[in-house]
Amino acid sequence: MKNINNIFLSGLALFSMLFSSCSDDLEGIDENPRNITQEQLEVDFQNVGSLYKPMFENIYQYTPPWSYQLQQNLNADVFSGYMTNPRPFVAGANNTTYNLVSGWNNFIWSVPYSNVMNNARTIENETKDEFPELFAVSQILKVTAMHRVSDVFGPIVYTKFGASATTSEYDSQEEAYTAFFNDLEEAIQILSDNIDSPRFTAFDLAYGGNYESWIRYANSLRLRLAIRISKVDAAKAKTEGEKSLSHPIGVMESNADSFFINGTLDHPIKTINNSWGDIRMNASMESILIGYDDPRANSYFSETVPGDNTTVPVVPGSLKGVRNGLPLLPGYADELAQKADYITFAVLNDNVLTSSVQLMTAAEVFFLKAEAALRGWSGSGDIQGNYEQGITLSFQQRGSSGAAAYIADNTSTPQDYVDPINSANNIAALSTITIAWDNAASNEEKLERIITQKWIAMFPEGQEAWSEYRRTGYPKIFPVVSNQSGGIVDTNLQIRRIPFVDSELQTNPDGVAGAVTKLGGADNAGTRLWWDVPGGNF
Amino acid sequence: MKQKILTLTTLLFFSFLSFGQGIQITGIVKGASDGIPLPGVNIIIKGTTNGVQTDFDGNYTITAATGDVIVFSYLGMASKEITVGSDTAINVQLEADTEQLDDVVVTALGIQKSRKSLTYAAQDINAAELSKVKQTNPVNSLSGKISGVVVNRSSSGVGGSVKVTLRGNSSLGNNQPLYVVDGIPLSNPTGGQPNDTFGDLNGGNKDGGDVLSLINPDDIESLTVLKGASASALYGSAGLNGVILITTKKGRAGSFKVNFSSNILVESAAYYIDLNDKAENDIEDFFNTGVTSITSLSASGGSENAQTYFSYSNTFASGILPTNDLKQHTINIRETAKFFDGIVTANASVLASTQTIDNRPVSGLYFNPLVGAYNFDSPGERLSSYERFEEFDDTRNIQSQRWFRPTFDIEQNPYWILNRNASEDINRKLLASLNLKFKINDWLSLQTRGTYDQTLLNYDKEIFATTEATLAPSTGRYIFNEQDIRQIYGDIIASISKQFNTISLSANVGTSTTRSSTEILNADSGTAGGLQFANVFSIQNFNANPQVSLSQTSLDKKVNSVFASATIGFNEKLFVDLTARNDWSSSLPSNNNSYFYPSVGVTGILSEVFDLGDRISFAKVRASYAEVGNDVPANTVFPERQILFGGGISPLNPVRPLGEVRPEQQQSYEIGTEWRFFDGRFGFDIGYYHTSTVDQYFQVPVSTGTGAVTVGVNSGDIINQGFEGSIFITPIQTENFKWTSNINFATNDNEVEEISNPSDDVQIDNQVISAPGVNTFASYLVEGGSYGDIYAQVVKRDANGRPIVDNGALIINDENPDNTIAGLEKIGNANPDFTLGWNNTLTYKNISLDFLIDGKFGGETVSLTEAVVEGLSNNSRRETENAPIEVVDPSGTVSTLTAQEYYGLAGGRNGFTGEYVYSATNVRLAELAIGYNFKLSESSFFKNIKASAIGNNLFFFYKDAPHDPNVSLSTGNALQGVDVLGLPSTRSWGLNINLTF
CATH class of the missing domain: 2.40.170.20 (TonB-dependent receptor, beta-barrel domain)
Incomplete structure (x- = not known):
């Protein structure tokens, strides 16, 4: 019986012990030690350093490829006339036929906000006072990402980002652009003051920590944005553009200055193009490149994917593009049957799909300068010189020869398009613009020439190409075959923007309502953005 | 103590093999109220491990010595104890146990x-x-x-x-x-x-x-x-x-x-x-x-x-x-x-x-x-x-x-x-x-x-x-x-x-x-x-x-x-x-x-x-x-x-x-x-x-x-x-x-009374149960709705119920905005x-x-299987056997589509899932x-x-x-x-x- 009493007593003791420590012994249990705490992140200043990589890799998202496919490939890359999808997704009722798929378009918004804006804000909080040059680089990346978002939607959340934990207020596109110019100006100033600081080298995926290159890029970006608003606010555009043109470090001069993000992963289009067969050459691209007999055509496109010995190209020996905006065509049982035909059209060449993602090239800057000169901005140099240097740099960048002969070609024009499978898709070329510079031409013709060549040179970055198409109407790319917008989008004027995304409509309805007011038109794909002014360019 | 447990365990395994000595008792066990034989009644000699069970007809046989007490027990019945006397046949009737009838849980x-x-x-x-x-x-x-x-x-x-x-x-x-x-x-x-x-x-x-x-x-x-x-x-x-x-x-x-x-x-x-x-x-x-x-x-x-x-x-x-x-x-x-x-x-x-x-x-x-x-x-x-x-x-x-x-x-x-x-x-x-x-x-x-x-x-x-x-x-x-x-x-x-x-x-x-x-x-x-x-x-x-x-x-x-x-x-x-x-x-x-x-x-x-x-x-x-x-x-x-x-x-x-x-x-x-x-x-x-x-x-x-x-x-x-x-x-x-x-x-009867408390800083309309992703099936919790509500993409129809086809495509119904989330309409509950x-x-x-x-x-239930098959192939039987379907264009002109054409438009993983809803x-x-x-x-x-x-x-x-x-x-x-x-x-x-x- 003594045993029993002992057991009973020890039981009671255990009981009271448990009781007294009911909450004391719970500390620290809830952690997942395989993750990283803020304290651990601060070692080696990774609390700031580690934030740049996600910013670099999500302006134009590297991974997963399907996310990029929705962020840009199935909108701007198609709307720009560069590429199109051989498969009529959703039985042809998708973005490319102006039957906008809101589930897709959420990615255009969410990717940069979650991965760029957010980290830029953390960097700002942690570095602005102590290490301003780290802040400055982050600001340049932020403008790089966000002007693209504004160019898709118009009003965006920018200056009031993070102001409230629950809702967010949009800036009008004009306010956002003003903020972009201010942020770039501030960044250029800070970097100029700290030009020799090596702090960013370890985290830099673009310029190896060279701030001079960053300043050149920031000036070039400012020039791009200035040109963009040249129609809606010519004075502001001139002021901002001239700041870049007159800056002592200036804008990009050579291909080495171009802004590429050298990620560690494959270019996302490589998977979409090579593995999935979900993207092919656009008919507009074929019409212009082949019509011009452009030597860059073979470095941009090829007949089949490397290593594919089984696919027979639709017209062996030529690069064929696909008309954009194809519905599920009559005669095809389903999407796949149609895809089986169009997948045999020209594919993107692996040359343009390396792990370096092109966001801005020196060639583009010379075309910007050509337009700046056309608009009479000081410091922009000679129009024709800039135009021809743009072409030359682009050839150089692609390793193509024959630039001089190409520049001198005053007869080649975009060619008519023939669909070798369904002749109903045939369409005559929309322009007779030639390559060689013509000083006697009208300003409008000069601009068409500049933008057409800029369009070729910027490939495969469809976002900027689509923005410039909307601003200028050039190059004259083919309209969609099927317009399923229910009259909202004019087939010939083409799509002007993307409506505000569902995630915002659901989580931030008041913010979106304010944004629609600032948009100044209905929240649909036919409404023009602030910088998108109808009528002639001059 | 440890030794004792071991001994006990060993004993216990061997105890199965021990048998008593004595006379053989047989008998039948029945329920007292209805006289129906009881199968599986446990019968044990009290104080020993010797036991048997009755067969399907209530019969049993057990070896016992005179003076042994036999215990009969059965779920829902009161146990009965009988002392072995001179009789070798012992028939037993078990009474329903009121205590046990209100059995133990x-x-x-x-x-x-x-x-x-x-x-x-x-x-x-x-x-x-x-x-x-x-x-x-x-x-x-x-x-x-x-x-x-x-x-x-x-x-x-x-x-x-x-x-x-x-x-x-x-x-x-x-x-x-x-x-x-x-x-x-x-x-x-x-x-x-x-x-x-x-x-x-x-x-x-x-x-x-x-x-x-x-x-x-x-x-x-x-x-x-x-x-x-x-x-x-x-x-x-x-x-x-x-x-x-x-x-x-x-x-x-x-x-x-x-x-x-x-x-x-x-x-x-x-x-x-x-x-x-x-x-x-x-x-x-x-x-x-x-x-x-x-x-x-x-x-x-x-x-x-x-x-x-x-x-x-x-x-x-x-x-x-x-x-x-x-x-x-x-x-x-x-x-x-x-x-x-x-x-x-x-x-x-x-x-x-x-x-x-x-x-x-x-x-x-x-x-x-x-x-x-x-x-x-x-x-x-x-x-x-x-x-x-x-x-x-x-x-x-x-x-x-x-x-x-x-x-x-x-x-x-x-x-x-x-x-x-x-x-x-x-x-x-x-x-x-x-x-x-x-x-x-x-x-x-x-x-x-x-x-x-x-x-x-x-x-x-x-x-x-x-x-x-x-x-x-x-x-x-x-x-x-x-x-x-x-x-x-x-x-x-x-x-x-x-x-x-x-x-x-x-x-x-x-x-x-x-x-x-x-x-x-x-x-x-x-x-x-x-x-x-x-x-x-x-x-x-x-x-x-x-x-x-x-x-x-x-x-x-x-x-x-x-x-x-x-x-x-x-x-x-x-x-x-x-x-x-x-x-x-x-x-x-x-x-x-x-x-x-x-x-x-x-x-x-x-x-x-x-x-x-x-x-x-x-x-x-x-x-x-x-x-x-x-x-x-x-x-x-x-x-x-x-x-x-x-x-x-x-x-x-x-x-x-x-x-x-x-x-x-x-x-x-x-x-x-x-x-x-x-x-x-x-x-x-x-x-x-x-x-x-x-x-x-x-x-x-x-x-x-x-x-x-x-x-x-x-x-x-x-x-x-x-x-x-x-x-x-x-x-x-x-x-x-x-x-x-x-x-x-x-x-x-399930009702979502509230998703957001009115006093919350963040007001939301819904919570996702099944996200649509890039397909057209989703489930949301919505205030006033029920857990398991199904959302699908519904075809827009004219006043006569005919699907509207515009430019070779079906159109998403937009006439029920209050029950629509991101283009998907509530069509039932799982x-x-x-x-x-x-x-x-x-x-x-x-x-x-x-x-x-x-x-x-x-x-309700949605067959995305059928939608996928009709979108990817013509293997669904109704695609070849169903009658043509009357459709109208936006201007009201009536035409017909074969079942194959119609389900080809409606089908697919991201098609008109509203056409694939079943009870x-x-x-x-x-x-x-x-x-x-x-x-x-x-x-x-x-x-x-x-x-x-x-x-x-x-x-x-x-x-x-x-x-x-x-x-x-x-x-x-x-x-x-x-x-x-x-x-x-x-x-x-x-x-x-x-x-x-």
Whole structure:
């Protein structure tokens, strides 16, 4: 019986012990030690350093490829006339036929906000006072990402980002652009003051920590944005553009200055193009490149994917593009049957799909300068010189020869398009613009020439190409075959923007309502953005 | 002490072999009231281990000496003791035991209560009922047999998990009941469940399984379902959704018994979409006949002081999907012993189980062989000709995939997927427990228990080179996942049981602690990362780049609790039940990690209080109210940032709570009444319940312009209410023929009262249950809606109901904006409104017939399978056979489309899913068993032989959907009310042999 009493007593003791420590012994249990705490992140200043990589890799998202496919490939890359999808997704009722798929378009918004804006804000909080040059680089990346978002939607959340934990207020596109110019100006100033600081080298995926290159890029970006608003606010555009043109470090001069993000992963289009067969050459691209007999055509496109010995190209020996905006065509049982035909059209060449993602090239800057000169901005140099240097740099960048002969070609024009499978898709070329510079031409013709060549040179970055198409109407790319917008989008004027995304409509309805007011038109794909002014360019 | 236990254990094993000396007594045991012979009566010589059981006709033979006392005992009857005199024939009549008729129910924490004192609904089924039509997962047997239990089988074939819903869904987290084995909560990790109709790029939509299939159904003595929170307040948060108590078999004093049972089941694919003749031939060739054999052997016995139960079972199954098979072994050992003249009772048990499943079927579109199998439409070719799934590629010196057209993300050669994208699941369970009970005096006892519960889940998938490029790079892909889930539970409970004149008190005070930890290792060479050398499946063969994924997760949680309960009985006529519990959980912020919750219940035995006459043998009313608090899963409130393999840190900030985090709460009440008439030949039990679940910890999306994507808030109010009842009746009872019938029914009405509290900073309209992703099926919780609401893309029609076709495309209906979220319109709900089960047993002499009719009424289900098939091929029968469909263009001009054209436009994974909605109402013959009990001579070696032919899911009396709506793609919350190429439900036939000796 003594045993029993002992057991009973020890039981009671255990009981009271448990009781007294009911909450004391719970500390620290809830952690997942395989993750990283803020304290651990601060070692080696990774609390700031580690934030740049996600910013670099999500302006134009590297991974997963399907996310990029929705962020840009199935909108701007198609709307720009560069590429199109051989498969009529959703039985042809998708973005490319102006039957906008809101589930897709959420990615255009969410990717940069979650991965760029957010980290830029953390960097700002942690570095602005102590290490301003780290802040400055982050600001340049932020403008790089966000002007693209504004160019898709118009009003965006920018200056009031993070102001409230629950809702967010949009800036009008004009306010956002003003903020972009201010942020770039501030960044250029800070970097100029700290030009020799090596702090960013370890985290830099673009310029190896060279701030001079960053300043050149920031000036070039400012020039791009200035040109963009040249129609809606010519004075502001001139002021901002001239700041870049007159800056002592200036804008990009050579291909080495171009802004590429050298990620560690494959270019996302490589998977979409090579593995999935979900993207092919656009008919507009074929019409212009082949019509011009452009030597860059073979470095941009090829007949089949490397290593594919089984696919027979639709017209062996030529690069064929696909008309954009194809519905599920009559005669095809389903999407796949149609895809089986169009997948045999020209594919993107692996040359343009390396792990370096092109966001801005020196060639583009010379075309910007050509337009700046056309608009009479000081410091922009000679129009024709800039135009021809743009072409030359682009050839150089692609390793193509024959630039001089190409520049001198005053007869080649975009060619008519023939669909070798369904002749109903045939369409005559929309322009007779030639390559060689013509000083006697009208300003409008000069601009068409500049933008057409800029369009070729910027490939495969469809976002900027689509923005410039909307601003200028050039190059004259083919309209969609099927317009399923229910009259909202004019087939010939083409799509002007993307409506505000569902995630915002659901989580931030008041913010979106304010944004629609600032948009100044209905929240649909036919409404023009602030910088998108109808009528002639001059 | 240790030596003593060893000696005892040894003794106990040998004690089976000892026999007494004396004369042979024979006789027959019958029920006193009806004179019907009683089979299986336990007969033991008092004070010894010698015992026998009566046979089917109530006969027995036992050897005893004059002066020995023979004890006859039988469940539901009063035991009878007879001293052996000169007679060698002793016939006995056992009286119904009124005490035992109101039998004992094992309730929370293993505490036994008389059924009549329960203040809440509890219903049980016994071993015999469970083993009639044996299921590899014993929980499947509950459907239709207990009111209000909605069982959804997983579409993952043999060894699949089961979703059980009691009284509706209420939580965004776990809605499954708690499983308790012999009083101790069982850790039931699901190993992950699918939540995307598209499918998981990382190996397909797979069922992670559950541990219930790892339990041998033959080890179960009874299953008791405690439906509401009242019943489970003492289990704490885990019992929020009700509790299923599993009582396992123990050795019994006196009778050494060996039981052998063998069960063979043959199944065939039965319920899938209607295909055209060629496709149907192909699919019939494709599916195999599945064979499942369950064999189990158990031995039990012991003396009054020590009893042993041992069992071994194995299951071998091959599924209807080629290459899918399962092997499972389970052993269970249980020792019960009394020491120190019965002052200390020790109970120890070990359950060990291992299960290997090859190619567990997946649903969804990725890695699913059914995509290619259903859509194969190569003219002039048979699908079986692609059983040769590879051919030599001399450019790579490799065997490469062979298919009639280029593969694409969701379609590959099905035989290639089965053989060259093969997966293996190995699941192991170890459950060891020890229970010591000290009887301090006649009114106080102290009990302490501990369990160690470990589940190991291994998943391995080897994806060969030339698999479709969306799923694997050119050298192939390897996925390896290992989860180690442990739960350690300990408690100490003091129990008081005392009678004060007419007042009885039974009370418990205790404390418990539960520590659960999960370690996950996941390695996946990824869709782009790749392997260095093709088709070598090991982690060292991964390419060293950031697109491979390697990660470890370590989650830990501890909950400490103190609790008390008391049942006070007044004159055995009125009982009051009180419980209280306080939990402290490590998963809540330390300043707010304690939560208290009480319950109160009362029941009155009307038949004791009032004189209700002879016809009414029993009547009672009951009412109870309970609150249950709840914490959140580990590492939810303040997760750290994730590190990505070779990719720095995750770009997203971890989700943070917007304000203070509170424990979740559920409040519920129930009332009910129970009546029995004519000595129990007829009776019913009916009740009403109402639960309200508030302050759930939701992760709420906010505008990305805030800097966060989601924030955590406590919010919401989800209400479930309904009636549940059962009727039992014995319409016919003669000497040779007996028919017993049991009807169970329940209703559930679910309403989302609130998603956001009006005072919350973030107001949201909905919570996602199944995200649409890029498909057109979704489920949302919306204020005013119900849990399980289905959203689909609906075709816009003109005033005459004709679809509008514009520019060769159907148009999305925009006329119901209030019920539309992101272009998808509410078209139904996945859950039934009313469930009905009708279970019957007919016995005529030695023959028995059992059948169960199971019905679910209300609810909808979407066949994305049919949509996908109609989008990808023309194999759906109605595409070729249905009449043309009249459509109009926007200007009103009427034209017709062939069925093939129309469904081609409507179909697809992201098409007009509104065209693929079916009623989920169905009534089926769920179980059928015809048994024969062999009449054995007294000298037979066997005590009992029973053979039966069984059938499972034989046919539907009514069904609208092409698939079986009782099957779910997920046993989690998502993917309810939709079939996306899930493995078809089967019809099965089998044989069962049971030998007792």
